[in-house]
Amino acid sequence: MSGLIYQKEHRVKYYECDATKQISIPMLLNIMLYVSGEQSYxxxxxxxxxxxxxxxxxxxxxDIHIQRLPEAGETITITTQALSYNKLFTYREFKAFDETGELCVQVHCTFALMDFAARKMARIAEDVVAPYQVEASKKLIRTPKPEKVDLEKAATIDYRVRYLDIDANQHVNNSKYLDWFLDSLGLDFIKTHRIKSLNVKYEKEVAYGNMVQSKVSLSTQEDGSIISAHQIVNHDVLSCEASMVWEPLNE
Amino acid sequence: MSGLIYQKEHRVKYYECDATKQISIPMLLNIMLYVSGEQSYxxxxxxxxxxxxxxxxxxxxxDIHIQRLPEAGETITITTQALSYNKLFTYREFKAFDETGELCVQVHCTFALMDFAARKMARIAEDVVAPYQVEASKKLIRTPKPEKVDLEKAATIDYRVRYLDIDANQHVNNSKYLDWFLDSLGLDFIKTHRIKSLNVKYEKEVAYGNMVQSKVSLSTQEDGSIISAHQIVNHDVLSCEASMVWEPLNE
Incomplete structure (x- = not known):
């Protein structure tokens, strides 16, 4: 059985939006995580x-599915709910609804618990998850993996890690990988396409001062949608990979 | 006589903070502008x-004066008030107080009204400012200018304008210049110094795809404080200049 639902209203601000006048996906993920952090608290x-x-x-x-991205001035309701857990992972769902109750964005998120003295994953203890009233399940939820970058066709853009890419944990904040992925597609592409889904898998932390490569390749599906496949490579180590599904606008 | 005061509480979020675990100054300015936008609305x-x-x-x-930068989890109260206006400029003050009522940050901001068909500054009409109940004054408020960069000693860092630097107006958002200025000082400098004030003057818009140079020079004052002087140059055109006063930590 899934756990307690927690929800919070959020008014979308101008500074949370990008050039498309819609909330930026990295910012939406930040806000969602804030809401689940508040539930935990x-x-x-x-x-x-x-x-x-x-x-x-x-x-x-x-794993993010997007009906539409809300705009500045809209008040959205974000809900979050733990779905299940096993000894190594917890699964949580986030939804963002608009004022009419329409589902705008749905996110499935896989978490692990890090023991930072040991620098490795910790077994998930009952007392940490019991308050969410979510059931243990031995079943691993198989989230589909991102599509692979076609390295022969991929474009590469270098990013130097900047001061504000780093958060209080002294590593690149997860949301920044998405900044780089979106930037590597370019403004023209983003303005002429609508994002339908985004699947991102975090592999390895990136530190201040690192120079990373963002690699991107595009492929067109039979239904006309375009898949962009992405990876961030830090000195030959894969830090993050993602794929996004895009629909051409104005067809 | 100064105008109506408007105020709003804001809980500082983890994602609004930087590597120092304090709210980032660009984010604080975004939030302050949101509050004044709400007053106007x-x-x-x-x-x-x-x-x-x-x-x-x-x-x-x-022109920003900083007692201390609030941390994630603090609830701050932001106040804003129009101070005066003349035919071309309006002057507005922002303050951020912590839960004990201590003043944390004070900002004086100079605004102009842009007529965007004519692409030039518009005369400030009475009906636009009357609701703030602020008095007209022929007197220009002389905000001190930022200290000049010492170009002979300056370091230069190139920044390619990225997708998320652009806001709904299709230009680099004002807050992004501060991102670049802070980044050009580097994490080590920022962690070993406390910012006391910041004066930033916006000169010219920057567009997507531009490659700008951030120039920075440092000078030490008699009292031990350090002034960092900054400019953003876009194809030889000055886009923004700023100076900051820093105090060494742990002395």
Missing amino acids: KLGVGDAILLEKGLSWIILQN | KLGVGDAILLEKGLSWIILQN
């Missing part, structure tokens, strides 16, 4: 409590 | 109303 298992145990949640994968 | 002179007249507020200068 209210259930007595917030980040500060985990920190005392030497633990911290890390995100392994986000 | 509630007074019936919001951005949409101005847009119908072909007008839009632009920021010419920000």
Whole structure:
């Protein structure tokens, strides 16, 4: 059985939007994570409590489906709910609804618990997840993997990690990989296409001062949609991969 | 006489903070502008109303004084108040207070009204500013100018304008210049110094795809504080200049 649902209203601000006048996906993910952080805090298992145990949640994968991206001035309702957990992973769903109750964005997120003294994944203890009232399940949820970059056709853009790419954990914030992926597609592409889904898998942290390569390849499907496949490579180590499905606009 | 005061509480989020675990200054300015936008909207002179007249507020200068930067989890109160106006400029003050009522950050901001059909500054009409209940004054408020970069000693870093640097107006968002300025100082400098003030003057818009140069020079004052002087140059045109005063930490 899935766990308690927590929800919060959020007014979309101008500064949360990008050149398309819609909320940027990295910002929407930041806001969603804030909402689940608030649920955890209210259930007595917030980040500060985990920190005392030497633990911290890390995100392994986000699978995002987009009906439409809300615009500045809209008030959206974000809901979040733990779906299940097993000894290594927890699965959580986020939804964003507009004022008419229409579902705009749905996100499935896979988390693991990091023991940061040991620098490895920790077994998920009952007391950490019990407050969410979610059931344990031995079943691993198989989130589809991102489509692979076609390295023979891929374009490569270099990104130097900047000061504001780093968050309080002293690593590149997860949302910044998406900044790089979107930038590597370019403004013209983004303005002439509508994003339908985005699947992103985080592999390895990136530190300040690193120079990373963003690789991107495009392929057109039979139904006319375009898949962009992405990876971030940091000194030959894969840091993050993603794929997005795009629909041409004005056809 | 200064105008109506408008205020709003804001809870500082993790994703609004930088590697110092404090709210990033560009994000704080975004939030402050959102609060003044909300005041304008509630007074019936919001951005949409101005847009119908072909007008839009632009920021010419920000003069920022920092006691301390709030951290994630703090609830701050942001106040804003129009101070005065004349035929070309309006002057507005923002303050951020913490939960104990201590002043954390104070910002003086100079605005002009842009007529975007004519692409030039418009005369400030009485009906646009009357709702703020602020008095006209023929006196120009002389905001001190940023300290000049010492071009002989300056370091230069190139920045390619990225997709998420662009906002709905299709130009680089004002807050992004500050991202570049801070990045050009580097993480080590920012972690070992405390920012006391920041004065930034916006000169010329920057567009997507531009490659800009960020120039920075440092000088030490008699009292031990350090002034960093900055400019953004876009194909030999000055886009923005700023200076910041820093105090070494742990002395």
